[in-house]
Amino acid sequence: MHESQSLNSSVLARNVEMSDEYTEQVKRVLDILTFNDDGLIPAIAQQFDTGEVLMMGWMNRDAVEATLTEMRGIYWSRSRNALWRKGDSSGQIQVLKELRWDCDHDTILLQVDQTGVACHTGRRNCFFYAVRDGQIATIAKIKTDPDILFGK
Amino acid sequence: MHESQSLNSSVLARNVEMSDEYTEQVKRVLDILTFNDDGLIPAIAQQFDTGEVLMMGWMNRDAVEATLTEMRGIYWSRSRNALWRKGDSSGQIQVLKELRWDCDHDTILLQVDQTGVACHTGRRNCFFYAVRDGQIATIAKIKTDPDILFGK
Numbered sequence: 001m002h003e004s005q006s007l008n009s010s011v012l013a014r015n016v017e018m019s020d021e022y023t024e025q026v027k028r029v030l031d032i033l034t035f036n037d038d039g040l041i042p043a044i045a046q047q048f049d050t051g052e053v054l055m056m057g058w059m060n061r062d063a064v065e066a067t068l069t070e071m072r073g074i075y076w077s078r079s080r081n082a083l084w085r086k087g088d089s090s091g092q093i094q095v096l097k098e099l100r101w102d103c104d105h106d107t108i109l110l111q112v113d114q115t116g117v118a119c120h121t122g123r124r125n126c127f128f129y130a131v132r133d134g135q136i137a138t139i140a141k142i143k144t145d146p147d148i149l150f151g152k
Numbered sequence: 153m154h155e156s157q158s159l160n161s162s163v164l165a166r167n168v169e170m171s172d173e174y175t176e177q178v179k180r181v182l183d184i185l186t187f188n189d190d191g192l193i194p195a196i197a198q199q200f201d202t203g204e205v206l207m208m209g210w211m212n213r214d215a216v217e218a219t220l221t222e223m224r225g226i227y228w229s230r231s232r233n234a235l236w237r238k239g240d241s242s243g244q245i246q247v248l249k250e251l252r253w254d255c256d257h258d259t260i261l262l263q264v265d266q267t268g269v270a271c272h273t274g275r276r277n278c279f280f281y282a283v284r285d286g287q288i289a290t291i292a293k294i295k296t297d298p299d300i301l302f303g304k
Contacts, residue, residue, distance in 0.1 A: 001294045005252055019286070021286065022286045025283060025288060026283075026288060028288060029283060029288065031290075032281075042194055042208065043262035044196055044205060044208065046203075046205055050203065051198075051202065051203020051204065051205075052201075052203065053198055053205060053261055054197060055254065056194065056254070056259045068283060074170060080233055081222070085213055086196060092282065098282050098283065098284060099282065099283050100280070100281060100282040101279065101281045101282075102193070102207070102208070102271075102279050102281070103271055103272065103273050103275075103278045103280070103281075104278070104280075107278075107279075108212045109279040119254075120250040120255065121254075121255050124253035126255045126256070126259075127252040127253065127254050127259075127261040128254075128255070129184075129252060129257075130251065130252040130253075131177060131220060131250065131251050131255070132171065132250060132251050133177075133183060134171070134174045134177060136180060136181065136184075140253070
């Protein structure tokens with residue numbers, strides 16, 4: 001709870017500091033990006049310094065705006081039909097280093113600094129299944145027990 | 153043309169060598185993966201040794217099967233409504249090192265060795281737009297003239 005409170009305070013401070021010019025740039029980004037028929041765009045999160053691909057989520061316009069405003073990974077949860085401020089329940093937040101997008105304007109690549117683990121299974125990244133040596137394999141170990149992550 | 157012929161020969165050789173057991177594993181992967189209402193799944197391509205995220209494409213079941221069989225990046229072109237053997241016209245193929253997927257079974261991460269450039273604009277990767285220092289910026293230069301890539 002304390003962590004969440006201090007996070008909100010710093011976010012508030014950052015919002016207040018946001019210049020009109022930056023707000024204008026964020027609006028331009030929202031106009032440039034192509035959202036699909038459901039109003040969503042895929043967003044890949046990559047650890048900025050190691051290059052590790054952590055996860056892929058979906059964003060609507062509000063999620064892109066919130067990500068660029070609060071400078072952390074914020075997605076649209078298709079299962080809960082709500083903004084998903086990643087890390088609010090688990091503490092495993094993604095501090096945004098840079099938001100990028102592709103030639104077709106229809107995919108986002110976030111450069112983030114991932115606190116702890118990105119995957120809800122407790123693994124560092126979500127891509128832990130592979131075809132390796134001709135066999136289906138689980139290629140990453142659990143780093144943090146999900147029961148601890150979600151305080152069960 | 154020569155390159156394409158030699159590629160096809162090596163692919164053919166590999167197909168012939170494929171064991172029944174491997175074919176069985178490919179079928180299992182197809183059963184595990186979740187395709188969306190359009191029968192597609194997003195596939196991120198990452199340069200296997202540097203970690204550079206090159207592009208994101210879409211695959212249907214045939215594309216996943218072809219990728220795992222021919223050991224190169226093969227996608228579904230939503231604009232052309234056809235299999236897209238990346239590199240067939242540009243020569244910029246992606247040799248598959250490993251196919252991975254995520255905890256939800258609904259996103260693929262390809263580890264590839266990209267020949268030349270991944271982006272049709274002639275840039276090494278497709279994610280060359282960014283919000284940097286509060287401004288929208290183009291952060292990568294063209295490495296190969298697209299006219300040369302596509303033989304115009």
